[in-house]
Structure formats: structure tokens, C-alpha cells
Amino acid sequence: MSTKCALTVIDMQNGFINESSAQCIKGAKATVPACARVIEHCRACGVPVFFVSRKYRTDGSDVEHTRFQSWFDGGKALSDGCAEDISASAPKEFGICSRDYVIIKPRYSAVFHTELDLVLHRLGVNTVVLIGTTTPNCVRTTCYDGISLEYNVVVISDCTSSQTEEIQRSNLRDMKNVGAQVMTAEEFIAGAELTDSVTETRQAVAAMQGI
Numbered sequence: 001m002s003t004k005c006a007l008t009v010i011d012m013q014n015g016f017i018n019e020s021s022a023q024c025i026k027g028a029k030a031t032v033p034a035c036a037r038v039i040e041h042c043r044a045c046g047v048p049v050f051f052v053s054r055k056y057r058t059d060g061s062d063v064e065h066t067r068f069q070s071w072f073d074g075g076k077a078l079s080d081g082c083a084e085d086i087s088a089s090a091p092k093e094f095g096i097c098s099r100d101y102v103i104i105k106p107r108y109s110a111v112f113h114t115e116l117d118l119v120l121h122r123l124g125v126n127t128v129v130l131i132g133t134t135t136p137n138c139v140r141t142t143c144y145d146g147i148s149l150e151y152n153v154v155v156i157s158d159c160t161s162s163q164t165e166e167i168q169r170s171n172l173r174d175m176k177n178v179g180a181q182v183m184t185a186e187e188f189i190a191g192a193e194l195t196d197s198v199t200e201t202r203q204a205v206a207a208m209q210g211i
Helices: 029-044 068-073 083-089 116-122 135-148 165-178 185-189 197-208
Strands: 005-010 049-054 101-105 127-133 152-161 181-183
Touching (some): 005 029, 005 135, 029 049, 029 127, 029 152, 049 116, 101 116, 127 135, 135 165, 152 185, 165 181
Parallel strands (some): 005 127, 049 101
């Protein structure tokens, strides 16, 4: 396989998983076992694992204006951690270790104003595999940004979550239609072939230029 992958685990932390949190995503907790299997599989295969999570300042100065009121009314969730706390706030099944990468993001996308793109390039990665929550927000924006930055994007359907099944289905469909490869955890672990459209496009452009 010509692709070199990295796994990006998005926002799988207590603030989005625990039912007591004002920011809880209804479908997130159910995806934890599948996410754990994919994480372990990637580690075993030497695929780098990135945990990209949210952290807000306690004064609310960096909270999205569209989320500020619900964040404030809900007790300022996700504002009491830091990069070192992600291993404690993520599900214990993930077993975050020293070889994993931990990145704090200020907005929905795992790429926006983070070092993720830089590190992926340094590692020679051309395919990003996305799991986590939420599908219509953080997963989808990361997917679109990844495509914009010339990555192949794979979304693991049963390792992502939304507030309703309808939202989940429609957003997976949209990402597939825009060019992401959507598959299940079982298919990914079984070694489903990953499309390398980045290389194919570069070869086609080079051919047109006579290179």
C-alpha cells in the first residue's frame, strides 16, 4: 500500500462523552469500544495516533461565539483541562501513552490553528483516518480541511457520533460525496484498501505537463 496513514482521534473526552456534561453528544459513549479497537490496531501497525481535543480558557475568551451561551449556562465544560490532562479525561480504554501525540485545538477542526498539519508532513503522512465526535462539526470540518490540504481522508463510520442517527447518516453521506472514504472499524482493521487519490492526482497533473 502506497499510503502512509495517521489516526486522528477527535474530542473523545469527558466533556463530550459523559451524560452529565452540558456538551455531551448522545452517540459518543457507544463508540468508545470501536474507537479503542481502531486505536490499538493502529499502534500495533506502527500508525501514529493523534489525540486532538478541546480546551477553553476559564474566562471564556476563546469560546466560539455560537457556543458561548450554552458553554456558560452548562457550567463551563472543557475549560479546566490542559494538554497534560487529556490522558485523564479520555476514556481509560484508549490508554494514551507517551508515543501518542496530544494536540489542543481552539476550534472545531483539528487542523485550524494547530500543529497537526506540520507534524503530519514531517512524518510523511498523506492519509488521515478520522474517528471521534462530533460528526457534523469537528469530524466534518477536519475532513474538509484535510482534503483542502491535500490529504486522503478516511472516516470510520462507527467510530464517529452525532446527536441523532439522521444527523450521523446525512453527514457521513456528505463527506463521502465530497471525496472522503467512509468505512467501518471492522473493514479498516481487516485491511480494506485505502484510496490514494492524492498520488493519482499528482501523477495526472504531471502527465498533462509532460513531466
